[in-house]
Amino acid sequence: MRPSRKFGQVINQGPTPGDAALPPALPCPDGWAALAFTAELKPGTVLTRQLAGEDVVLYRQRDGRIRATRPYCPHLGAHLGLAEVAGNDLVCPFHRFAFGPDGRCVRTGYGTPPPKAALTHLPVREVNDAVFVWRHHDGREPDWEIPAWHVLGDLPSRHATWEMAGYAQDVMENAVDVGHFRTLHGWSRGELAAPVSFDGVTFHVSMRVQEQFPLLGRRQVEVEVDGYGLSCLHTDVHTPALGLEMCSLVMATMTAPGRMQFRQASRFRVTEPSRLPPALARTASRTLSRLLAGPMFRFSCEFTAADFPIWSTKQYLSRPRLAAGDGPIGPFRRWSRQFYPPNQTGPLTLPGTPVEGEHPHGQAAGTRYVRP
Ligand code: FES
Ligand SMILES: [Fe+2]
Incomplete structure (x- = not known):
């Protein structure tokens, strides 16, 4: 198969996806994981998403606050992905027990006193137009945060989601x-x-590169990347000669062993040309920003999508044969160990790491494009 770079391309033939060919080499990393975009969760919405092989139910109360909970109702176990939001309560569909904002059961569907029962809420944050849920292998509370992105223009962010075989760590490693x-x-x-x-x-990664732009030729691009844990990259891409600025959040979430969802949210603007009078410069910036935001987002997604076939079919090598010119893969791998359980000794020497040439079985899976 020739890997397609097309935005939204369905990949359903060719090399076997990693999660169908190999046993999982890396566990789900600890930390924040993006499960949705803000725009997917209007007040009253209930969504079920996967994280590390388990369902997580997200819902937004009528007052705008978002909650994440384990999926099963403490009464008789109905799945709360089927529940509905009433005011600021989550109401289970089975016997209509209602759970208040703090998770406690506040009434039953029969009008009888509620039992002493509560939902198990998970730490959740809404930042940079995305919804992150915290997960730690030993149940630790959040001890770091994903910072808000800086202001860039006044256009709303654009976003897209894909699902594929792969590891969040590989997405982050890509930056180095x-x-x-x-x-x-x-x-x-x-x-x-x-x-x-x-x-x-x-x-933090700081790069200077030459990139070929459609119709505009080859230009110098300044790239600044900040990685936060093993699930979120914040990239700033600036092309000074063209006045183009793009700020993206790249998020990788392990939904199941060897399988991930990949999300990208981007904001874009054309800077105000300094040669023009201020009012005209502002208008030029606004108009060009609006005109170019869509094509630039697609361009950016297609750039990233070149990695998708690689990520979804590759094997995680605990002892890669590195060469000069690779970038700091070794230091990155050492840094990444902090996000895994210590008794698994980190990704460089994880037990169960597949041996080259071994091809056990798993579920069939391809790379799917998922519209949020
Ligand atoms: S199982 Fe949820 S109300 Fe009974
Ligand atoms: Fe890449």
Whole structure:
């Protein structure tokens, strides 16, 4: 199969997806994981999403606050993905027990006193137009946050979601895999402007690259990437010669062993041309931003989509044979260990890491495009 770079392309033939060919090599990392976009959860909406092989039910109360809960009703176990929101309560469809904003049962469907029972809420945050749920293998409460993105223009963000075999860690590792930007993405030159820095749960990549723009030729692009845990990248891409600025949130969530959802949210603007008088410059910036936001988002998604066939079919190698020009894969792998249970010794030496050439079985799976 020739990997397609088309935005929204269905990939259903060719190399076997990793989750069908290999046993899972990496567990779900600890930390925040994006399960939805803000726009998917209007007040009163109930959504079921997967995280680490389990259902999570998200709902938005009428007062606008969002909740995430484990899926089964504490009364007799109905799935709360079928529930409805009444005011700020979640009402189970089976016996219509209602659960208040703090999760406690506040009434039954029979008008009898409610039992001492409560939903198990999960930590949830709404940041950068996305909804993140916290998961930690030992139940630890959140000890870090994903920061809000900076202001960029006044257009709403655009977003898209894909589902495929793969690991969130590979999505994050992509940002430090300096070599592949040339060989897979077609940058003629791409180099680090400074060494990649790792600090606590974050890392920072600064690159200067040459990119070919449709109709506009080859231009220098400044790329700043911040990684937060193993599930969220914030990328700032600036093309000074063209006045183009794009800020994207790239989010990878392990929905099940060896399977992930990939989300991208982007904001875009054309800067105000300094040669024009201020009022005209503002109008030019607004008009061009509006005209180019859609094509630039598609361009950005197609750029990222070059990685999808690689991620969804690749094997996780705990001992890769690295070469000069690869970028700091080793330091990244060492940094990433903090997001896994310590008794699994980290991704460099995880037990159960598949041996090269081994092809056990799993569920059939392809890469699907999912409209949020
Ligand atoms: S199972 Fe939910 S109300 Fe009975
Ligand atoms: Fe890539």
